[in-house]
Amino acid sequence: GEDVEQSLFLSVREGDSSVINCTYTDSSSTYLYWYKQEPGAGLQLLTYIFSNMDMKQDQRLTVLLNKKDKHLSLRIADTQTGDSAIYFCAEDTGGFKTIFGAGTRLFVKA
Amino acid sequence: NAGVTQTPKFQVLKTGQSMTLQCAQDMNHNSMYWYRQDPGMGLRLIYYSASEGTTDKGEVPNGYNVSRLNKREFSLRLESAAPSQTSVYFCASNPGPQLANVLTFGAGSRLTVL
Numbered sequence: 001g002e003d004v005e006q007s008l009f010l011s012v013r014e015g016d017s018s019v020i021n022c023t024y025t026d027s028s029s030t031y032l033y034w035y036k037q038e039p040g041a042g043l044q045l046l047t048y049i050f051s052n053m054d055m056k057q058d059q060r061l062t063v064l065l066n067k068k069d070k071h072l073s074l075r076i077a078d079t080q081t082g083d084s085a086i087y088f089c090a091e092d093t094g095g096f097k098t099i100f101g102a103g104t105r106l107f108v109k110a
Numbered sequence: 111n112a113g114v115t116q117t118p119k120f121q122v123l124k125t126g127q128s129m130t131l132q133c134a135q136d137m138n139h140n141s142m143y144w145y146r147q148d149p150g151m152g153l154r155l156i157y158y159s160a161s162e163g164t165t166d167k168g169e170v171p172n173g174y175n176v177s178r179l180n181k182r183e184f185s186l187r188l189e190s191a192a193p194s195q196t197s198v199y200f201c202a203s204n205p206g207p208q209l210a211n212v213l214t215f216g217a218g219s220r221l222t223v224l
Contacts (some may be wrong), residue, residue, distance in 0.1 A: 017204060031210045042114070042200055042215030043153075050210075088152065092211055096160055097168070100152040104145065 004101035006089050011107040018076040020104045021088030029091040034074045037086040084108045116201050116216035121193045123223050131186040131219050133201030140206035142184035146197040191223045
């Protein structure tokens with residue numbers, strides 16, 4: 001069935017780049033998303049990419065999509081302490097169903 | 111602009127008690143969703159409402175009921191709470207099927223069942 005997997009934790013130093021990885025199983029996914037969840041809050045959309053694109057850049061964020069390997073990554077350049085949060089990868093499987101990964105908790109050390 | 115508002119933010123129940131989680135959105139969105147978030151499991155869809163007057167089961171509907179009261183409001187009811195329903199519940203909405211189905215989430219309701 002449909003599944004989205006991501007590692008649970010990532011720790012980086014302030015100023016370094018963070019790379020959060022995700023794999024998905026549904027080859028018919030049309031859009032893939034990255035959401036951010038700060039403590040005590042709901043999820044907020046960070047960015048999304050259409051499945052026929054390889055890369056999308058938005059300020060400090062770079063999304064790379066390898067459709068052949070069903071691999072999605074989110075790179076955050078110049079990571080700041082304010083980037084500490086949980087990052088969720090999600091895929092659009094069509095209709096009304098969005099499948100979420102378990103989330104990667106990013107720790108940024110000052 | 112409030113977006114998606116959920117109440118209550120916190121609730122403690124005893125096994126067997128019932129309660130309703132309320133959700134309202136002010137963005138004129140057609141579709142609304144209820145998810146639960148459990149550690150290490152991400153978000154799982156409980157029920158959704160594609161449009162006013164319709165509701166459908168998601169991945170984990172057992173033990174829950176929903177009501178789409180009007181276009182703005184979508185409630186989630188636990189008729190007889192069980193400890194396995196201890197979780198954080200999120201309501202979300204979006205305009206409906208579009209090229210990208212971006213979801214807007216509420217702040218969450220943390221439920222503990224003893």
